[in-house]
Amino acid sequence: MRRRRVLVVGGGAAGAIVAAALVREATEPLDVRIVERAATTGPGLAYRPGDPTLLLNNYAARMSAVEDDPGHLLRWCHAHGIPAGPHSFLRRDTYGRYLRELVPAPGPGDDARVTRLRGTVVGLADLSSAYVATLASGAQLTADDVVLALGNPPPRDVASYRQRATTYAADPWAPDLPERVRDGDRVLLVGTGLTAVDVALRLASAHRDVELVAVSRHGLLPLLHLDQPPAPVGPFPVVPSLTDLLERVRRERVRHPEGWRELVESLKLSANDQWSAWSPGDRGRFLAHAARRWETARHRMAPGVASRIESLRLEGRLRVGTPSLAQPSEVELVVNCTGPAPACSPGWSPLVDALLARGLARPGPHGLGLDVDRAGRLLDPAGRPARSVHVVGAARRGVEWEVAAVPDLRRQAGGVVRRLGRTVAGAGSLAG
Numbered sequence: 001m002r003r004r005r006v007l008v009v010g011g012g013a014a015g016a017i018v019a020a021a022l023v024r025e026a027t028e029p030l031d032v033r034i035v036e037r038a039a040t041t042g043p044g045l046a047y048r049p050g051d052p053t054l055l056l057n058n059y060a061a062r063m064s065a066v067e068d069d070p071g072h073l074l075r076w077c078h079a080h081g082i083p084a085g086p087h088s089f090l091r092r093d094t095y096g097r098y099l100r101e102l103v104p105a106p107g108p109g110d111d112a113r114v115t116r117l118r119g120t121v122v123g124l125a126d127l128s129s130a131y132v133a134t135l136a137s138g139a140q141l142t143a144d145d146v147v148l149a150l151g152n153p154p155p156r157d158v159a160s161y162r163q164r165a166t167t168y169a170a171d172p173w174a175p176d177l178p179e180r181v182r183d184g185d186r187v188l189l190v191g192t193g194l195t196a197v198d199v200a201l202r203l204a205s206a207h208r209d210v211e212l213v214a215v216s217r218h219g220l221l222p223l224l225h226l227d228q229p230p231a232p233v234g235p236f237p238v239v240p241s242l243t244d245l246l247e248r249v250r251r252e253r254v255r256h257p258e259g260w261r262e263l264v265e266s267l268k269l270s271a272n273d274q275w276s277a278w279s280p281g282d283r284g285r286f287l288a289h290a291a292r293r294w295e296t297a298r299h300r301m302a303p304g305v306a307s308r309i310e311s312l313r314l315e316g317r318l319r320v321g322t323p324s325l326a327q328p329s330e331v332e333l334v335v336n337c338t339g340p341a342p343a344c345s346p347g348w349s350p351l352v353d354a355l356l357a358r359g360l361a362r363p364g365p366h367g368l369g370l371d372v373d374r375a376g377r378l379l380d381p382a383g384r385p386a387r388s389v390h391v392v393g394a395a396r397r398g399v400e401w402e403v404a405a406v407p408d409l410r411r412q413a414g415g416v417v418r419r420l421g422r423t424v425a426g427a428g429s430l431a432g
Helices: 013-025 072-079 092-100 194-206 242-255 260-277 280-298 303-314 350-357 406-427
Strands: 004-009 030-036 112-118 121-126 131-135 140-143 145-148 186-190 211-215 318-321 333-336 377-379 385-391
Touching (some): 004 013, 013 406, 030 140, 121 385, 194 211, 194 303, 242 260, 242 280, 260 280, 385 406
Parallel strands (some): 004 030, 004 145, 030 112, 145 385, 186 211
Antiparallel strands (some): 121 131, 131 140
16 A cells, blocks of 8 residues: 655645644555745744744744644743743744744654655646646656645735835845845835834844834734733624624624723634625625724734834834835835735746646635635636645635634644545545
């Protein structure tokens, strides 16, 4: 009996979490191959080594990468001599190290083995009996199952700023970004979300006299976490329209004016069911009018990060507002901090471009990601699900709303493992 071959495309957080789940739950011989263009598997862009001032934006107790094992991360920290408690906000690069070690090296007699390959998948073909992935190098890999763990695309181009900027940084995560800034420079950050917060901290740490201005349509920074996590007040009922939801939220805010964090925690529990229940029109209205305010409350700053941002503002080193606050021509550098573009955007991924061009995939609802069925299988333009191509992470946005945080990734990884297990049981053999 040959090993079942699973190809994981992408070795960032999503890919590592899926691969680890496959290894952990394997009951039959399994050959997992991870293809990642970076030198290491796990950290991706979000958690790679870098500025030690950058922290996770969630409590350690919520950041376990293992489904049904909330203490996994904390045990790893203790085993490595890293001080951490349930309410700690770990360094981002510490979490990257955790993800690097998440997929164990196979031992003698293990049902699953993992191979890490450095490269970029540029094409995928379904030969009915197997999938064949083509790498940029020309090499080909054969697999029975494919998991697309593509990660986040770079920010979409902001042409109105790029065209008027003296110098423009399209990639806010570029390792050399601080080197492009000199002491005394004025830097305009386009965006006021968590990406802009991280860039502001990186540049302020590297340059004492840099002057930072962050702008966005609403001029809203993320809100802050408390030192201890709020508890949800209970599952928030799924309602049929955006209007009904907003009315319920208003009533809860009147009843519990100081309990907005608890309300957010409750809304998170049913966010994907809520999104699915709405009409396309209500989803569009949410995207246009409410999504940004949800994001500021949903994705909050760690207390230590919020404190540093407030200090920068009080010192006059960071100003935050709407676009009228500063013009591109008035600064030495403009940095695009608008957040990831949709996964179906052209040009960022050769594989996504190829899948769309060959009719193996279609954009998802509202153009936010790739279309998938309820099990996470890729859909073609006719709405037919792929035999066994599964999507995890940001590329699912649009079909679901909450898709890219670590709790979402481990939930999706568990779903992939369970579906593959059912496929094996249904086939009766790994031979396929």
